[in-house]
Amino acid sequence: MSSLARPVEELIRCLVRLPGIGEKSATRLALHMLRAPQHEMEALAGAILAVKRKIRLCSRCFNFTDEDPCRICCDPKRESGVLCVVEEPGDLMALEGSGHYRGQYHVLHGVISPLDGVGPDDLRIAELTQRVEREGVREVILATNPSVEGEATAMYLAKLLKPLGVRVTRIAYGLPVGADVQYADHVTLGKALENRRDL
């Protein structure tokens, strides 16, 4: 690619570092950026710099925020007394996107994973127990991922939180909506049967 103009090469090099962007997508994005209106690209560059400059972690729930406490923590219309514990801010966004949850959140920023050297002290777990004690929390919903680490972290948190007298629940395992029983994996089918409900 030595025939490319150096600034274009440099842009492609930066874009390739982004997740899910290979050499071809990066080239296509760079070509788009070359053609796109100047003001649009200035807005994009500005937005990237703005999140790096303005976004911090909320000191209460540890979600990404530009104001502290964050908008969810400050929202008086949200149910207090219910905390949904998630691994990452992206999980919080997905739950918010679903529109089915009106309580508060707590972002762990990871899962317990001894193989990766991540223990409870590396996560926002001490802050979680403090919140449960101080904020009069009635229920903690554990919404870590249905993975080995997510499950282990949920078990760890349940053991830690139950002695504090709080209700601890786990989001449901089962078939995703729109899925096919025929093609579901064995573990999911087992969980779906185990967690069956009366109609």
Place this chain on the structure above:
Amino acid sequence: MSSLARPVEELIRCLVRLPGIGEKSATRLALHMLRAPQHEMEALAGAILAVKRKIRLCSRCFNFTDEDPCRICCDPKRESGVLCVVEEPGDLMALEGSGHYRGQYHVLHGVISPLDGVGPDDLRIAELTQRVEREGVREVILATNPSVEGEATAMYLAKLLKPLGVRVTRIAYGLPVGADVQYADHVTLGKALENRRDL
């Protein structure tokens, strides 16, 4: 998504405008950017601004460049007398990537497409005939896309250039390497038969 911090929302809005980036990819990219090292994101923003500021069209071949004439036009090791005509700078990049071409290029910046209101005067066709006359070009390779418009543009250029006494060729139609005869479309199979070669 009103629970998102405003700078993050703004970044996602900018990212969604890029080609091939939907709401989910944009969110994932934004979350990555929030976590990525500051200097990496400053490099990305800087690279975007740099291409907008520094990249122009080469006055000879109309490829994107930061120096005029561009690196390919200035390269004394490249064969002069052969011009490869492409629709877009991306096509030029792909041909360069193949490493099979050592001549010069000419970028049309589009194809003749009456339905879209694009006529010969909207493309770099006048400049092409001037180059053929002035630069002692022996062969013009037409590498427009194998689409209706690309084909029509190639035919138009052939008619225009042949009277100038230059050899005009068209890149080959046929089966792409790795393809399956069984699944090839009828038109491609027809062309592949028509353009068969003696072994």
